[in-house]
Amino acid sequence: MYDAWKILVGLAIFVALFTAAFWMNAGKAAPVPEPKIDTPEIKKMAKAERKCVEDKHFMRTTHMQLINHWRDQALRDGNRDYINKDGKKYYISLQNTCMKCHSNKKDFCDKCHDYTGVSPYCWDCHIAPKEEPKRNEL
Ligand code: HEC
Ligand code: HEC
Numbered sequence: 001m002y003d004a005w006k007i008l009v010g011l012a013i014f015v016a017l018f019t020a021a022f023w024m025n026a027g028k029a030a031p032v033p034e035p036k037i038d039t040p041e042i043k044k045m046a047k048a049e050r051k052c053v054e055d056k057h058f059m060r061t062t063h064m065q066l067i068n069h070w071r072d073q074a075l076r077d078g079n080r081d082y083i084n085k086d087g088k089k090y091y092i093s094l095q096n097t098c099m100k101c102h103s104n105k106k107d108f109c110d111k112c113h114d115y116t117g118v119s120p121y122c123w124d125c126h127i128a129p130k131e132e133p134k135r136n137e138l
């Protein structure tokens with residue numbers, strides 16, 4: 001085998017170049033989004049009361065199942081009362097409950113979903129909150 005080292009050096013350079021974009025971005029690419037909860041509706045609540053319908057961890061991990069339950073309960077059983085773990089009552093509505101507090105859909109739901117690559121189709125039918133268009137959409 002002659003020039004094997006050339007091939008190895010070539011390979012090493014190739015691998016280095018090929019992965020350079022990845023290494024250079026390591027740590028700064030696509031930071032995990034911090035969902036914003038600074039909406040008017042949430043700001044109206046006393047600081048200690050600034051809670052979701054269930055605790056934050058539950059919401060973060062289980063909100064998809066929760067809204068499915070909401071839909072089933074509202075439509076199949078005609079019951080729009082949701083009692084949370086603390087015994088607090090909420091009216092079951094995607095638009096008038098979830099999106100009333102989270103009226104910043106773009107900075108909240110969408111940011112997180114874009115990051116994780118999910119795009120719920122709910123807004124084909126359900127009305128999303130009105131928001132100021134972002135500059136890049138004008
Ligand atoms: C009464 C206002 C209110 C309502 C109604 C509400 N939320 Fe929340 N939500 C909050 C607040 C405040 C937080 C932040 C909780 C915290 O930091 O402890 C939050 C947190 C969350 C989180 C976690 C965000 C994170 O940082 O991980 C998700 C997901 C979420 N809400 C989705 C929903 C969905 C879906 C609904 C409807 C089923 C809903 N929320 C209804 C106020 C509300
Ligand atoms: C903290 C990040 C985060 C926030 C904030 C968040 N979501 Fe999600 N959502 C996710 C993730 C991750 C999934 C995908 C979970 C899976 O595939 O099991 C998801 C899935 C969903 C789904 C199911 C979609 C499907 O195709 O299965 C719905 C519906 C949904 N989210 C609604 C909402 C709504 C409405 C809001 C805003 C009120 C919201 N989410 C805010 C992270 C978030």
Ligand code: HEC
Pocket residue numbers: 067068070071074075092093094095120121122123124125126
């Ligand atoms: C094809 C249209 C369509 C799509 C898509 C759709 N929905 Fe609905 N949804 C409806 C209709 C119609 C109702 C009944 C409204 C009523 O009776 O007030 C409803 C009711 C609901 C309800 C209970 C009541 C309410 O006002 O919120 C929830 C929760 C709900 N949908 C969640 C979702 C979620 C989450 C998604 C996406 C994963 C979704 N829907 C996608 C049409 C749709």
